[in-house]
Amino acid sequence: xxxxxxxxxxxxxxxxxxxxxxxxxxxxxxxxxxxxxxxxxxxxxxxxxxxxxxxxxxxxxxxxxxxxxxxxxxxxxxxxxxxxxxxxxxxxxxxxxxxxxxxxxxxxxxxxxxxxxxxxxxxxxxxxxxxxxxxxxxxxxxxxxxxxxxxxxxxxxxxxxxxxxxxxxxxxxxxxxxxxxxxxxxxxxxxxxxxxxxxxxxxxxxxxxxxxxxxxxxxxxxxxxxxxxxxxxxxxxxxxxxxxxxxxxxxxxxxxxxxxxxxxxxxxxxxxxxxxxxxxxxxxxxxxxxxxxxxxxxxxxxxxxxxxxxxxxxxxxxxxxxxxxxxxxxxxxxxxxxxxxxxxxxxxxxxxxxxxxxxxxxxxxxxxxxxxxxxxxxxxxxxxxxxxxxxxxxxxxxxxxxxxxxxxxxxxxxxxxxxxxxxxxxxxxxxxxxxxxxxxxxxxxxxxxxxxxxxxxxxxxxxxxxxxxxxxxxxxxxxxxxxxxx
Amino acid sequence: xxxxxxxxxxxxxxxxxxxxxxxxxxxxxxxxxxxxxxxxxxxxxxxxxxxxxxxxxxxxxxxxxxxxxxxxxxxxxxxxxxxxxxxxxxxxxxxxxxxxxxxxxxxxxxxxxxxxxxxxxxxxxxxxxxxxxxxxxxxxxxxxxxxxxxxxxxxxxxxxxxxxxxxxxxxxxxxxxxxxxxxxxxxxxxxxxxxxxxxxxxxxxxxxxxxxxxxxxxxxxxxxxxx
Numbered sequence: 136x137x138x139x140x141x142x143x144x145x146x147x148x149x150x151x152x153x154x155x156x157x158x159x160x161x162x163x164x165x166x167x168x169x170x171x172x173x174x175x176x177x178x179x180x181x182x183x184x185x186x187x188x189x190x191x192x193x194x195x196x197x198x199x200x201x202x203x204x205x206x207x208x209x210x211x212x213x214x215x216x217x218x219x220x221x222x223x224x225x226x227x228x229x230x231x232x233x234x235x236x237x238x239x240x241x242x243x244x245x246x247x248x249x250x251x252x253x254x255x256x257x258x259x260x261x262x263x264x265x266x267x268x269x270x271x272x273x274x275x276x277x278x279x280x281x282x283x284x285x286x287x288x289x290x291x292x293x294x295x296x297x298x299x300x301x302x303x304x305x306x307x308x309x310x311x312x313x314x315x316x317x318x319x320x321x322x323x324x325x326x327x328x329x330x331x332x333x334x335x336x337x338x339x340x341x342x343x344x345x346x347x348x349x350x351x352x353x354x355x356x357x358x359x360x361x362x363x364x365x366x367x368x369x370x371x372x373x374x375x376x377x378x379x380x381x382x383x384x385x386x387x388x389x390x391x392x393x394x395x396x397x398x399x400x401x402x403x404x405x406x407x408x409x410x411x412x413x414x415x416x417x418x419x420x421x422x423x424x425x426x427x428x429x430x431x432x433x434x435x436x437x438x439x440x441x442x443x444x445x446x447x448x449x450x451x452x453x454x455x456x457x458x459x460x461x462x463x464x465x466x467x468x469x470x471x472x473x474x475x476x477x478x479x480x481x482x483x484x485x486x487x488x489x490x491x492x493x494x495x496x497x498x499x500x501x502x503x504x505x506x507x508x509x510x511x512x513x514x515x516x517x518x519x520x521x522x523x524x525x526x527x528x529x530x531x532x533x534x535x536x537x538x539x540x541x542x543x544x545x546x547x548x549x550x551x552x553x554x555x556x557x558x559x560x561x562x563x564x565x566x567x568x569x570x571x572x573x574x575x576x577x578x579x580x581x582x583x584x585x586x587x588x589x590x591x592x593x594x595x596x597x598x599x600x601x602x603x604x605x606x607x608x609x610x611x612x613x614x615x616x617x618x619x620x621x
Numbered sequence: 622x623x624x625x626x627x628x629x630x631x632x633x634x635x636x637x638x639x640x641x642x643x644x645x646x647x648x649x650x651x652x653x654x655x656x657x658x659x660x661x662x663x664x665x666x667x668x669x670x671x672x673x674x675x676x677x678x679x680x681x682x683x684x685x686x687x688x689x690x691x692x693x694x695x696x697x698x699x700x701x702x703x704x705x706x707x708x709x710x711x712x713x714x715x716x717x718x719x720x721x722x723x724x725x726x727x728x729x730x731x732x733x734x735x736x737x738x739x740x741x742x743x744x745x746x747x748x749x750x751x752x753x754x755x756x757x758x759x760x761x762x763x764x765x766x767x768x769x770x771x772x773x774x775x776x777x778x779x780x781x782x783x784x785x786x787x788x789x790x791x792x793x794x795x796x797x798x799x800x801x802x803x804x805x806x807x808x809x810x811x812x813x814x815x816x817x818x819x820x821x822x823x824x825x826x827x828x829x830x831x832x833x834x835x836x837x838x839x840x841x842x843x844x845x846x847x848x
Contacts, residue, residue: 158789162782162786197805199688200808208689256695267689279699279703288708320659321659338654
């Protein structure tokens with residue numbers, strides 16, 4: 136029996152389940168809520184199955200169509216893919232529960248199929264071992280994300296969605312041009328084969344530049360973050376949570392894979408230089424995002440700028456380059472996803488309750504929405520990087536590497552970023568605790584929406600206690616074996 | 622004011638210089654490429670006889686890299702979902718078509734459907750296939766929409782949605798079925814490959830045609846209560 140279960144290609148199921156769910160929701164809109172929730176649970180089971188498979192048998196490769204690379208397309212799952220899939224499954228389940236209360240009527244009819252197709256794109260992306268297939272998943276992801284932003288309706292959301300669409304397409308085209316150059320030069324689009332074949336040449340360097348530029352634009356690394364705050368702030372709350380927690384991480388994941396397996400081993404001086412440049416941009420993002428977040432008057436924009444800052448931390452590992460620094464980044468991916476989902480959901484509840492998200496008018500929220508405010512504050516603990524949260528573990532690992540390698544300036548950035556985060560989060564909490572003069576006209580927030588936010592915030596804190604087990608799972612298949620210094 | 626204009630001008634000049642430098646480097650990189658690309662052409666030809674079709678392009682799109690095409694079908698559906706979720710624009714049925722458009726569309730639409738069927742069939746061994754056939758079918762749909770034709774109430778609901786998901790749905794069902802009978806996902810047995818590919822392509826043609834025409838119309842056809 137266990138042998139049978141281990142033989143199931145869970146990776147394929149992880150892509151098929153949301154695809155079938157999306158089709159079913161589109162076909163039968165009246166059932167879409169139950170179908171969507173069912174699908175979210177099934178995906179969680181499938182991720183569990185894949186995790187078990189990886190723990191028993193190590194990293195997995197699956198040849199779709201039975202052809203195998205380089206002719207066909209391979210799926211590849213190791214600890215890093217598992218981390219991303221777990222992240223998507225957890226956030227996905229929470230967002231599904233939250234959305235089942237948030238969206239109704241015509242909006243729900245459009246939301247469910249788009250969201251499940253977005254999930255299919257994410258799972259397919261995290262499992263792909265083929266750089267052209269990755270382009271196709273990026274297209275699916277981008278289109279679904281843009282449509283979900285536009286779901287909010289109104290001029291702001293439509294403008295933001297249009298800009299997001301253009302940026303997303305531009306990024307995809309940069310990436311595709313790089314893929315074309317690589318295929319011409321080295322005759323394969325499979326990452327593992329390319330890792331062996333690739334050698335420095337003008338075409339290879341152009342491809343590295345083009346693909347990195349396209350992916351950085353989609354990940355919104357400073358100064359290419361200009362589209363993010365508007366898109367993430369004007370989307371409906373559960374969609375904002377999805378975008379900040381998952382969608383921006385997807386192009387980063389591709390960059391990470393390419394960097395760890397193809398670009399970095401080709402090494403030499405230009406690679407070092409590019410790593411330093413990414414680190415510098417990341418540092419600028421941490422500071423700029425933090426300062427901009429402090430200056431915002433609207434809660435959702437503040438959270439969106441906080442995403443810009445937190446994304447910056449992810450790039451600090453490029454100049455550090457050791458496997459401990461990468462571990463920190465992997466943990467930050469997960470803890471930021473949980474904390475930021477909690478924050479956007481909390482902001483959604485406040486918006487639902489008060490009808491606005493002006494920070495200075497949040498008086499009385501602490502008395503009326505204690506659960507929501509607790510969720511926001513606990514998530515804030517992880518975003519600031521205070522112990523015992525997941526964010527603390529991640530930033531501690533980065534800090535330790537920076538100090539040990541004598542590059543103290545990255546450590547200074549980490550500390551400054553934490554202080555800025557504390558400043559903008561306490562600003563919100565301070566206003567929320569102000570006594571309301573006159574009770575304003577308010578709506579009622581469904582319990583499901585409050586509890587989901589609290590669960591995510593708790594999960595982000597609890598993550599700090601499970602770091603050792605988590606790193607053991609992430610280490611399956613040694614995703615960072617290409618880098619120096621164990 | 623003039624200062625602003627001058628900085629704007631300088632900035633634009635800088636942008637042009639930067640972009641020219643990038644374009645120059647890319648041109649150099651492309652010129653430095655070897656003239657004999659290290660592609661997979663030979664491998665495709667070697668495996669062509671087990672792929673079920675004689676046209677290498679169709680073999681790559683529907684068999685060797687069929688998974689990419691499956692995801693592309695999902696992209697097409699998501700594009701339509703996105704357009705429908707925007708709410709659409711007011712219908713522009715008002716002006717009746719002129720006699721030329723009316724007569725021509727009656728003549729052309731049957732021919733276009735025939736051409737689509739031919740392109741689909743010939744795709745197995747020559748240039749053609751589901752995407753080309755689907756585009757021709759889509760053009761026929763656009764022509765019909767322009768001449769004032771609209772989908773009847775009876776077909777605008779579940780039936781239309783069924784046609785729109787048919788391509789992706791059949792692809793997924795075929796792939797899953799093959800993997801339930803013991804192969805890999807989307808692994809066609811060589812004896813069945815030709816038939817399966819034709820079936821998947823036929824479904825994809827109808828879906829692509831319907832999707833393109835629906836994209837042209839913009840809004841989701843609403844099922845209106847009978848008057």
